[in-house]
Amino acid sequence: MPKGFKEAIEERRSIYAICDESPISAEEILEIIDHSTKHVPSAFNSQSQRVAVLFGERHLEFWGIVMESLRKIILAEEFRAAEKKIKGFAAGCGTLLFYDDTSVTKGLMERFTTYKESFPIWAEQSNGMLQFAIRPGA
Numbered sequence: 257m258p259k260g261f262k263e264a265i266e267e268r269r270s271i272y273a274i275c276d277e278s279p280i281s282a283e284e285i286l287e288i289i290d291h292s293t294k295h296v297p298s299a300f301n302s303q304s305q306r307v308a309v310l311f312g313e314r315h316l317e318f319w320g321i322v323m324e325s326l327r328k329i330i331l332a333e334e335f336r337a338a339e340k341k342i343k344g345f346a347a348g349c350g351t352l353l354f355y356d357d358t359s360v361t362k363g364l365m366e367r368f369t370t371y372k373e374s375f376p377i378w379a380e381q382s383n384g385m386l387q388f389a390i391r392p393g394a
Contacts, residue, residue, distance in 0.1 A: 268391060274348040282311055285350070292389040299378035300368070304360035305386045308353040318353075319346035354387055356380070 278285065289307050298304060310318050323342045330338055345351070356379040365372045 264391070274344055276347060276349045278349045282350070285309070289352070289390055292386055296382060296386045296389050298382040299371075299375060300364055302360050302364055302379075302382075304357045304364075304379055305383050306355050306357050307386070307390070308355070310351040310353070311349070315348070315351045316346060318351055319343075352390065354383055356383055 286309060289309060293305060293307060294303065296305065319342055323339065323346075326338050326342065327335060356376075361375050361379045365375045368375075
């Protein structure tokens, strides 16, 4: 039975022991993301938020790129802690990357110059709402 909104907020926690199994299917995950991306509030109904969804080999490839990129910029003795963290993320069943489609945000900044300075802030707020909406138990 789905939990109520209050209970979902109260029980929300970061999960540090990530595993490669999901209680819901990839199709259900994509459906939640699609629905949330379309319906989470955004300034001027801009819907500038995007989510890149990586499963399987793409998920592993992404974390491999992150690992090699960090290896180049972190001192060897400090890298072990980062490596452990990255391996933990790679152990998951997928990765969601949230971002703002800056072409949409910049277009609004050009069209509505009165609010130019506010659009990046509003985009960030919308991104936070989207991340909150796409959560375990949603």
